[in-house]
Amino acid sequence: MTTSVGSVHNSSDLVNDYVCDACEGKKIVECANYFCAQCQKLFCGKCIYQHDQLYVNHDKYGRGETNKWPLTKTMEDVLLKCDLHKEKKLKTFCEDHSQLCCSDCVFLNHRQCTNVTLISETVKKMSYDMGQLSINFQTILDELNTFKRIQEASIQTVEVSYSEQLQEIRNTREKLNAALDVLEKATLKELDEMRTTLQTSLKNDVDNCRKMTDKLKKIIEAATVTVLCDKSRKEMEFIASRKCLDRIQESESYLRKNPVKLQGSILFKANIDIEKYLSQQASLGKIVYGMQSFFLRMNPDYVMTVKSKCEYLVRIPSDGNQTNSISGV
Ligand SMILES: [Zn+2]
Ligand SMILES: [Zn+2]
Ligand SMILES: [Zn+2]
Ligand SMILES: [Zn+2]
Structure with a gap:
């Protein structure tokens, strides 16, 4: 970056406004x-x-010396x-x-001002340093570029962290699914066990009933035959009647001890706390944003707060005995 106005123009598209006057005369x-x-x-x-x-x-000046060229209409307008x-x-x-003013500016905002002069007059008494301006111009241009670059990099960072966190949210969801799967499995196991227990007990009852009915039938049969065939065998008859009585009592006692299980149905009562808890939640988690920000340009009036203070010994052997100072933070 040199300090001429021309090279400043060079850096923009304005140079394209320079057309050949001779050709323009021929409408080219x-x-x-x-x-x-x-x-x-x-x-x-x-x-x-x-x-x-x-x-x-x-005297001719090429593209390398556009600072010697006249201003184009566009440049003049700018x-x-x-x-x-x-x-x-x-x-x-x-x-x-x-402030630079047009006639409207003066009329609208500077009527009370005491030092409003024509630019042609101002030029004569005011000094300006184009060289310093040019340096400042380059500095601010660099800072804007840095700002843009950092913001662009941040756009990428946001994209990357978005994808990562999207995956994280899906992982969280999968963990919940897995936890629910475990609960469902445990509940189903319990249901199965309940079914087995009930069925076993009922089948047991059926089985016992069948056995007792068989025994009763056999004894009755045997007793009937004994009574019909041999009336003299009183002992046999007595034993038969005794056994009949025993079996009847056994059956009666069984029926007294075992209630009839009517429509043994199984009932599932859902743990509504789970659903209730979930429906009370606003989301799977909080989305927080962790961005550090700093100013490329400090506001000179910004009041800084000291958060902490540390002292460091920065002397190195080559420092010798002289005293050095560090300025700037
Ligand atoms: Zn030409
Ligand atoms: Zn000429
Ligand atoms: Zn104006
Ligand atoms: Zn004014």
């Missing part, structure tokens, strides 16, 4: 590459050749137009506000 748009100071005209590569045949000693009132040209300078 050709990019100009030279400016002749004597003719005060711009020429393209072809036309400068013809120009040089006629005017050998004219420089001279009022930022607020696009149709007006900047004519005056208000020293009170240190």
Whole structure:
């Protein structure tokens, strides 16, 4: 970056506004590459050749010296137009506000100001350092670029962390699914066990009933046959009647001890606390944003708070005995 205005223009698209005056006369748009100071005209590569045949000693400036070229209409507009009132040209300078003004600006905002002068007059008494401005210009341009670069990098960071956290949310969901699967499995196991227990007990009852019925039938049969066949065998008859009585009592006692199980149905009572807890939650978790921010340009009036203070010994052997100071943080 040099300190000329021309090179500042070079850095923008405005240079494309330079067209060859000779070609323009022939209604052709050709990019100009030279400016002749004597003719005060711009020429393209072809036309400068013809120009040089006629005017050998004219001072010409190529693209490398556009600071010697005149301003184009666009450049003039950029420089001279009022930022607020696009149709007006900047004519005056208000020293009170240190502001360039067009006639509208003066009329609207600077009527009370005491030091409003024509720019042509201001130039005569005010000094300005184009070199320093150029350095400041480059500095702020660099800072804006840095700012843009960091923000662009942050866009990437946001994208990457978005994807990572998306995965994290899905993992969380899967963990919940897995936990619910475990609960479901335990519940199903319990249901199975309940079914087995009930069925076993009922089948047992059925089985016992069948056995007792069989026994009863057999005894009755045997007793009946005994009574019919041999009336003299009183002992046999007695035993048969005794056994009948025993079996009847056994059955009666069984029926007294075992209640009839009517429609042994199984009931599932859901743990509504789980659903209730889930429905009370707003989301699977909190989305927090962890971004560090800092200013490339500190506000000079910003009041900083000291959060902590540490003292360090930074002396190195080569320091010797002289006292050194560190300035700037
Ligand atoms: Zn030309
Ligand atoms: Zn010339
Ligand atoms: Zn204005
Ligand atoms: Zn003013």
